[in-house]
Amino acid sequence: MQDHGERQVASSVPQNVKASLSLSPSGPGRAGSGGGSPTSKTSCCGGVPVEDMQALAITSLSAADVAKQYEHIRELGKGTYGKVDLVAHRTHGTKIALKFVTKSKTKLKSFLREYSLTGSLSCSPFIIKVLDVLFETEDSYVFGQEYAPSGDLFDIIPPQVGLPEEMVKRCMQQLGLALDFMHSKNLVHRDVKPENVLLFDRECRRIKLADFGMTRRVGCRVKRVSGTIPYTAPEVCRANRAEGFLVTTSMDVWAFGVLVFCMLTGNFPWEAAMQADAFYEEFRRWQKAGCPVGTYPSQWRRFTDDALRMFQRLLAAEPEKRCGVKDVFCFIKYELVSELRRRASYRAKRGERSSSGVCTGSCTSSSSSTRSSLRHQEPSTPPGTSCLRPAPLKRSVLSDPLSPRDESGQHQTVGRDKNKSQMVMATAIEICV
Known part of the structure; x- marks a missing residue:
C-alpha cells in the first residue's frame, strides 16, 4: 500500500479542529493508512469543521487490501447511500463497523463532512464514536466507527x-x-x-x-x-x-x-x-x-x-x-x-x-382478534375517514437506487419490492440538500 502523505484540512478550518483532523498515515491506527489497530478518533469539542471544508487526501485501498486487513463478518445495513459491514481487524481482532458510501451517490465533500462532524461530536458518551480508519476503494468512500452489538x-x-x-x-x-x-x-x-x-x-x-x-x-x-x-x-x-x-x-x-x-x-x-x-x-x-x-x-x-x-x-x-x-x-x-x-x-x-362520519367500535375487529394481533384499537378515527387505522411503525425504505445522495439527499418514491408481489411505500427521511 502506498503512502499518500499526511492528509490536510483546508486553511479555513479552526486550528483546534484542524489538529483533531490532521492524521498521519504512518504507523498503526492512523486513518490515512486504513490499517493498523482501529482506535477511537479523539477530537476537540470546542469547535466543529466549517461547512466549506475542502477535501482531505484519502488513501486508496483495493478490495484485496481491505480483505487482507479486515475479516468480513456480516452486513449490518444497506441503503441507497451504500452499506455498513461488521468486520474484525485480522491482527488485533477488534470488531468495528465499516461504512461504505457509494461514490456515485455522495460527493467527497459530503462524505468528509459526515466523518469530521462525527469525530468532533464523539466526545459525547451518547454519540457514536468514529475511528481512525478512513480510506477509499474503487467505488466507495469508507470510514470506521464503533460497533453497536445490539442493532438499532x-x-x-x-x-x-x-x-x-x-x-x-x-x-x-x-x-x-x-x-x-x-x-x-x-x-x-x-x-x-x-x-x-x-x-x-x-x-x-x-x-x-x-x-x-x-x-x-x-x-x-x-x-x-x-x-x-x-x-x-x-x-x-x-x-x-x-x-x-x-x-x-x-x-x-x-x-x-x-x-x-x-x-x-x-x-x-x-x-x-x-x-x-x-x-x-x-x-x-x-x-x-x-x-x-x-x-x-x-x-x-x-x-x-x-x-x-x-x-x-x-x-x-x-x-x-x-x-x-x-x-x-x-x-x-x-x-x-x-x-x-x-x-x-x-x-x-x-x-x-x-358520530358524523367517525367510526365507532363496531368498525373494529373482535376483542379476541385484537389481543391475538397485538393491535392498539382506537375508539374512533378522524372525521371524513373510513375505519382508518393508525400507521404501524416501519423502517424507512430507499427504493430509488438512482437518487443521488449529494448533501445526504434521498428521495421518497413508491417502488416494488423485488421479493414480493406487492407495492411498498418508500418512507425515506425528508430530503433537504
Missing part, C-alpha cells in the same frame, strides 16, 4: 405495541442529552429516527445517536427536494421547494417527540405532518383549541395528562413554541401511559360517542 432501536420496538415505559424513559434521557449536546454546538441532526439510534444492549441502558450525513448548522439554508416521513416537522413539509428553509433545532425537537410516541405505541402518530393527513389534522385542531382536558385525538387517549403536556410542548405546530429537548427530563418522573385508558372497556365507552 427500530429492531426492538414491537409494532403496534411499543416498548416498556422504563425503557422508553432511558432512551429519552440519553437521546435528549445527545441532541442537547449537538444543539449547544449549533448543530442540527435532521435525521432523528429509531434507525439512527444504535444499541449496546437490548435493555437500552446504553444507546448512542448515529448517522450525521444530514447534520447542518443552525441558520444554514437548505433546499427541500422531495418527500416526507412522520418525523418531518410541519414547517419543513410546507417549505417552498425553490426557496428552501433555514435549519433550526426545533426540527430535531419535533422528530424527537414523534420518536417518543413511536417508542411508546409501536405506531406512527401520522404519515405526514400535513393538513391532508387526517390524524395530523385531528391533533392540530386539538392543539389549536387549547388541548382541552377530556377531549383527546384518537391516537393520544392512552397517554396520561402529564405525557400529553410533554407532547404538546415537543410537537407544537409553531416551531418557536417548541421546548428544548432537555425540557422533557422533568417529565421522566411521571407516568406516561395510563393503564386505565389502555383498557378495552374504556376505549369502547369512548367510542360510543363518535
